[in-house]
Amino acid sequence: MWAEDVALMRRAGVTLVTVGVFSWSRLEPAEGRYTFGWLDRVLDLLAGGGIGVDLAVPTASPPPWFSLAHPDALTVTRDGVRLTHGSRDTYCVSAPAYREASMRITRALAERYRDHRAPVMWHVHNEYGTPCHCDHAAAAFRAWLRRRYGGLDALNDAWTTAFWGQHYSDWAQITPPRATQYLPNPGQALDFRRFVSDEMLAHFTEQRDLLRELTPGVPVTTNYVLAGWACVDHWKWSREVDLVSVDDYPSGRGMAAAEQTAFTADLARSWAGGRPWLLMEQATGYVLGPRAAPKEPGEIARHSLQHVARGSQGAMFFQWRASRGGAEQWHPGMVPHAGPDSRVFREVCALGEALGRIPAPAGGSLDGPPVAEAEVAILWDEEAWWAVQGPGLPSAEIDYLAAAQQAHRVLWRQGVAVCFAHPSHDLPAYRAVLVPSLYLISDAAARNLAAYVEGGGTLVVSFFSGIADEHTRIRLGGYPGALREILGVRVEEFRPLAEPVELPELGPATVWSEVVHLEGAEAVARYPGGRPAVTRHRFGAGTAWYVSTRLDDSGYARVLAHAGPAGSGTPGVEVVRQRDRVFAINHTEDEQPVPVDGIDLITGRPVDGSLGPGGYVVVPAGAPESSVMYP
Ligand code: GAL
16 A cells, blocks of 8 residues: 555645654564664655655654553553553653653664654654643652752742642652642642653653754654644743644634644744744544534645645644544544545645745744734733632633634634734734733743833733742732733632623623722723623833633724724634735635735736636735734
8 A cells, every 4th residue: 555655645745745754653662672674664755756755763663562661651540540542642761661661762763763864853743632640740840840959948938838838858858740639739730731841852852862963954743733732832942843743623614723833833833933934733524522523624724724825844643544443443544444546635735836936934944033023912921821720710611722713713713813922022013912821930031021111012801810939829919910011900809700790881791700899901891780891001102902701702802993903804714924925814615805816826827906716826926915924
């Protein structure tokens, strides 16, 4: 089948293939014994077909022999269950045997293929994301805590261990947050998530450094996972990878999938910080949710172009061929079970042809020019997300991801270019900065936001932001502690909502409400009964808005329209400008006007200011209509 695969890949315009992500047991069937013959053949075949290889280091799936020889390197859940091999991702990144074995297979692969012409990139591991609670993890956690806090006094203070008698008098008493009788300590829970991210990053950078030494000049990446969970701090990781690469599996369908795709691509673009990046995985079908289904006609190309328009160097898929057996035998592929005589494969070929006609963006090297600014930034911080997933919060319905997605979605529908920024990043001339339920904000980040508003910026803060410090301790004296002065409000009480209430100016409010006192701000919208719900405050040369409840999309859009960062795009019609070309994608089922004309690079036909249902074009950029450009 491999020869046929290469022929089909050429037909589909495939230029890069990730190989061997989980192949450790096939490559090293016993400790130190390697069977590279099959991989030699695969790489030779691909090289012969002119196809590059993103060669994987298979550390995401240790072989069964390894797990039997080193049971202490198997994952232990928080309940103390030691998992068994038989799936994938069953390892402890802190286990010395796993770390050693990882380096061994990395070295063996790099030495074997350093002079082979096929590999153009290294793909380390896969979607880092297995936390472990074993004794190795405990020891490494303690070492990490010592570095962070220096002494136990600082740790006890940060975690408020006086409460419930959790005071630690010896480092040896500290464990990962394992199953315990009732609520765990929130400071401990948050630090453990930070530790897990750092520990996995250490595993990655060890392999990266070895690869850089053995194969200098070959970029090293690892694919980020972006589902409803994030196990790593992507800002931090993005400083360490040579190329940001992301996987994208939208959970919605139709328009919701297009919105989620834009969200993921804007995150990736922001993490890459102006450098090129890559969509490493997507599927030809929908795999999340209760029912798997193929993507509708045209969606494969439209989703891919959404990424390419935002700077992805290509559009890759998991997986090439839908397999006959194995755990993911029902996962869609570029070649489905039905074979190449199928709609899906024809669409894959059409995509390959289209991408082949779009020239690489100007400055598309790994050291590309810095990203031009988007109009609006949404604050994104995984630490704050982890904190809001912590134990014992006043509502289980506060959802940071959903809040960030709503902010993005509302602006995407209006055609506003959005990027993401860390709360402590320099926030240059963004037209507005949106703060979606960012529970945890450090003092430095709060000062950063104050400086942005004082300098003339527009800040729109959603409820449950700025409440906690970096140790998840509540800032006293009234919520939202860190942002009170900027917002000109003092919140005395939270009142989570069991039932929606109707705000006369903004429609339904759900999940949350607050008793807001005005301390310099003015009320823009009120709860039934007259208490302030949405406020506005002049602060320095700028304005800070506060939304003390959860609005629906149209209510939130109305706040943004008042606050400033609204656009006039047609919902579902996406226009993305790069320096030298413009992408226009019509996600709707109707013909739509688009503010684009010129010759479509994909079809060679003129674009006359409109796009048919589901249509897409890429035209060379004339004079941009606004200063908003992606690299
Ligand atoms: C990704 C993973 C792939 C495959 C895919 C299925 O998260 O990296 O190996 O499992 O999901 O959608």
